Every structure is written in structure tokens, then in C-alpha cells.
Amino acid sequence: SQKIEQNSEALNIQEGKTATLTCNYTNYSPAYLQWYRQDPGRGPVFLLLIRENEKEKRKERLKVTFDTTLKQSLFHITASQPADSATYLCAPLAHGNLIFGKGTKLSVKP
């Protein structure tokens, strides 16, 4: 069965540093992968989508890479700020629907 793993449940970094979150998937080849942000008590909010034929996608301070050989996506937040503290979810497409990872809770300390 399809499996999605996000590198760690929690990641703590200092303000101004780059946060790197990892999403690994097994047993399938998604046509695309999405990243979402979720704040406590709220629904997830879409951030970025990257297709299998794209190596990298950027949006302001966010960058996503997609390595179909390694079956891995990396999500970077540069110049991180305390307001970036949230849970980040990756969601590859599998058999017609998005399968979400359990998320990585990012805490950015001032």
C-alpha cells in the first residue's frame, strides 16, 4: 500500500534560518505532490504544487523540490519567521486522490 513519511513530527529552528522538511513516499509514483500548512484548530491551507516533471518550484520564501528517483520531496522556508510556526503537510496524488502525510510541526523561535 502507499506510504507517506514526513521526516519528523517536530522541527525547532531559530528565526532567520532555513527550515527544511522532508516527505518520502513508497510504492507508487505520484503525478504531482502538494504542500499544505495547518494552524491549530484550522483546516489546511494550500501552499504549493509540484508536478513529476518539475524539479523545483518557488513561491516567495518557499521552495519545493521533487525527486522521483529518490521518491522524495523537500520543502524549504528561507529566512524563517515565528509566523511560519505551523504544521506542514505533504500530499502526493495516489490513485485519484491526495494522500496526506501526518505532518511536521515547525516551531520558529525568535
Added chain:
Amino acid sequence: KAGVTQTPRYLIKTRGQQVTLSCSPISGHRSVSWYQQTPGQGLQFLFEYFSETQRNKGNFPGRFSGRQFSNSRSEMNVSTLELGDSALYLCASSLGGQRGTGELFFGEGSRLTVL
């Protein structure tokens, strides 16, 4: 443009009861997906409806069912509630559905507690 609206936001039920949750998608969106979110399992896909037809279904027992109306509003029902059904139920709408590479717009969720 109004976002995705889910009702009720909070509810408490007892084992054996049933519950119906409602979702109003963004105007113009024809796809509605439902997810269950728990601390242990994360977001788990329940089903997706597109133009009143169930297009995809996750690995949940038959106690979980849903439907979509002609105005794209959707309801999901859980019968014979179990303690393990306590969760945040999230609805998400999109223009072309999950196959169309469109982003999902989530509601705030309905938090169900089963006692």
C-alpha cells in the same frame, strides 16, 4: 468569495448514535472531498464527490457514507458511532476535483466527540 462552510463546528454524541455533517463548498466548485483527522493517523481520505457522484472512496467501513446535492453541497453520515470515530472531520472543495491538480480549499472542520 465565501469559503468552505462546515456545520456544526462542534458536537458530542454517544456510542451507537448517528451523526450527519454538512459542507457547503465554494461557489462554482463541483468537487467535495471529506477527510478524517486524528492525532494518531493524521488526515485520512474518506470520499470525494463530483457532480453528485462518488468518484473515489477511502478505506473506511460502510458506517461512513456521504452524498452530494445538485447545488454541490455535501453531507456525510456516520452511523452506529464508536469511540474511535472521535475526530476532526474536514471537508474540502475544488474546481475540477483531486484528479485535476487543483488545490483543495478546506473548511474549518467539524469536531466530533463520541462518549
